[in-house]
Amino acid sequence: MSFRVVRSSKFRHVYGQALKREQCYDNIRVSKSSWDSTFCAVNPKFLAIIVESAGGGAFIVLPLNKVGRIPADYPLVGGHKGPVLDIAWCPHNDNVIASGSEDCVVKVWEIPDHGLIKTMTEPVVSLVYHQRRVGLVLWHPTALNVLLTAGSDNQVVIWNVGTGDALVEIDCHPDIVYSACFNWDGSKLLTTCKDKKIRIINPRTGEVETEAIAHEGSKATRAIFLRHGLVFTTGFSKMSERQYSLRTPDCLDTPIVMVELDTSNGVMFPLYDPDANLVYLCGKGDSVIRYFEITAEPPFVHYINTFQTPDPQRGIGMMPKRGCDVTSCEIARFYRLNNSGLCQVITMTVPRKSELFQEDLYPDTIGDTPASTADEWMAGQDAEPILISLKDGYRPPESKSSSFSSRSRSNVLDKMPPKGGKASSGGGQSSPVSGAIHA
Template sequence: MAGRFVRASKYRHVFGKSTRKEFCYDNLRISRNAWDTNLVKANPDYLAVNWEASGGGAFAVIPLNEKGKLPDVIPLFRGHTAAVLDTDWNPFNDRLIASASDDGKVMLWEVPKDFTLLGDAEEPADVYPVAKLSAHSRKVGQVLFNPAAENILASASGDLTIKVWDVGAGSAALTLKHPDVVQSLSWSASGTFLVTTSRDKKLRVWDVRQERPAHEGPGHEGAKNSRAVWLGEQNRFATTGFSKMSDRQLALWEPGNNTPIGGFNNLDSISGVCMPFWDDSCNCLYLAGKGDGNIRYFEYENDKFEFLSEYKSPEPQRGIAFLPKRGVNVHENEVMRAFKTVNDAYIEPISFTVPRRAETFQSDIYPPAVGLKAGVSAGEWLSGKTGLPPKIDFESVYDGGAPVEVPANYRPSAPLASPSLPKPTPKKEPEPAPATPRSPPTTTKEQTRSIAAIASKYDDDGVDDDTSSFEEVSKPLQRSALPPSPTKTTSAPAPRAASPVKSPTYASAPAAAISAPPPTGGSAGGPRVESTLEQIKQLIETQTQMITAQGQQINHLTSEVDGLKKRVGSGSQDQRERIRQLELELEELRS
């Protein structure tokens, strides 16, 4: 095998980086309730954690900047009379959160201003709800805010209904009657549709404002729970579930079709549910296994999920939350951040970054993302209006200013497109195409210098003819200058610098000069040209053999790195980072 094709992607080298224990959130009492939810929800300011509390249900809110070991007694968000099963932050108000409980209630809470867990009070005051929404007759398992409309909340209950609430009015505006218990739900980017998975093993896409399913079809055949997540503004959604043989699966669906695009993809045979999370700005899907410590991530391209990499940890997670894109650290090239539970005692942040050394804003890996402004109001949405929320440009965040909005109808021209704002950097994206020859840069430079030296030596010998003899040498030189750079004119001036008198004839008629017969005026001109051409031919053949040998060496090193990765497995962080450095060096050598 002479070489290996590698798919071009800006996110191919994204890697997850764990956090030292002293920078985690420690001394927690995470709920041990067996209900299948994520246990943790995050926004750029706070973490919400389902709490193991006595005397009714409760959850805790932790400011993200208060890391380390928390006090033994902290203020809790109390009000439910049974265990809290799920929470969700309002996407347009970082201080407003909804909770669902085993007591059949949905409650709304507002985080107090300057809220902290590190106060001086021996008995910190608990926080109580600002609104109670009572319309379900059995436990409420999931709550999820509409991603486009302001103050629209969906709640799924064991009474086989999904209520859609106008939070501002405090009433249930719509009711979706579901045939069986809902296991997961996910909104489309515009908030028009809702996809659900159910205990009856069927997938349903709901036209919410019509209060009816727009499509119903079979899902994963396994008996265990399945999850669904809408792929943002794409007309697709993804599901995770199990096969009849209890293999974990991933599937991509188009609404209206009963069969997944490309079929069901088996992942492994681990028994824990895969929790999916979608990053709409980067078109990346993250799968976190419940009960294992691994997080896979894929890039969506051409109706396929292209595997990028996998974060591995010996510490299993029961719950996990992903930060909204507007909360990532753009100065460290962070494209996503997760918060995983560890041993029901502490929460560890996992940072996913693109390894680059540049000290300037990397516009190509930060397309615009949804900000803090809704697309439509609750009343407009209920009356039938649809609108996407405006996006923010990350360069304004990088510069330390207020987020700058880009048009609400922004559409990337292709997957992983650069921001719509005109910038010179995105125009460099087509460059990977000319890199097909995969010639090692050092060998090519040696070849160019050697040929230039021969041409210069021939010129110094004093050949009288200033047309045909120069052109016979220059044509092979032009071929050898192709591999080093996609721009063909950059490497040509090197040989011309040795003999400036030749540049007019080189630019005027190279084709005619090549076809011209050897000069007859000089007695030694013809044989000398033939001798020089023969030397150049032999040199090119030698260099070609060297290039081939180095290509084989690259393949050997690639195989060796792959073998090391398999043997290291879930080894130390230093070993994994060393392997990634080797991969980067090999990639630079190939390009």
């Protein structure tokens, strides 16, 4: 007799559910750009979506509680002269967002706590360097005010947003950079390029430490660092079949795992949950979200399940773990855009009968406090993210409102609130950012 052994995993029964339409966001004119971007970014305060806009580029920012049908004249963030291609929320300040555009400029914005009351056109800071469109913006995971940008000029630039200075200029890519990802402590940078290679780079010097062909296909490749240092990639074979692979940084050219998924032609975005070591694969034009668990035993990448949706996907954003609902055992939440203007909210939960806090599902997770400053990071100091417990839930702090002072520009994106603090009506401490935008 033969017995089939079922692998033990607390995520074997992850349950996906799409919220009702009235709990989602409707009537959004999602960007029609052909650029391979997720078009969506979310944090525990706001949802941002790149939208179609006449006379330039714009994105909409919605407080998470503003669900339902969005008015056609809802205020936008619209200071770019060309279509916006990528947006990213600052991991250390939920009111700050960066945007890259076809106008070659990167802009950093500060959103008021309760959203916009009129269209915003003045950024906190504009970062000018790239000679061609900027299709990638990425914040450093642990260092305050450090932002990476990449453009169609094949240049990667790392900025100190507080001073507006370019810290590092990386010129090692012969073609367009498709994706970039820092490792757990931000000491290494992983990029994918149109030349089919993935590279691990020292982000402080721009030196390429190792490189290898990732996937043989000519379509876009994506790669992410996993928490314990492994590299996960998605791409295409020579026969245009979609693939994913798992690699070690020391031996990039020899995958531990290489699996062919299907023959669809949409680029796959790998979204990663470092607490659970889960990777979600969300393809452009797909109607499914596949999820996998990464483990130390073969086959290393374990397929868990597929969440099916009725319509193709236009873009997607993943909520940071600190924004998930721990009382319902929610381990992930996705904001999924389709072509009809609906942003669908999808929750992933692990069914548990107990109403107590599930410590095995919620180990300490990445908080919103930076572990180092931009200067400390450039000086060679590596620091792991500062972790927080979700046992009592997470409450986004409110920002303080004050006037922008030019003498404070070196700290333009400093953390505004004390933890859990509310805006004071008196003099008190001032934050240079919040007044930089005149709403």
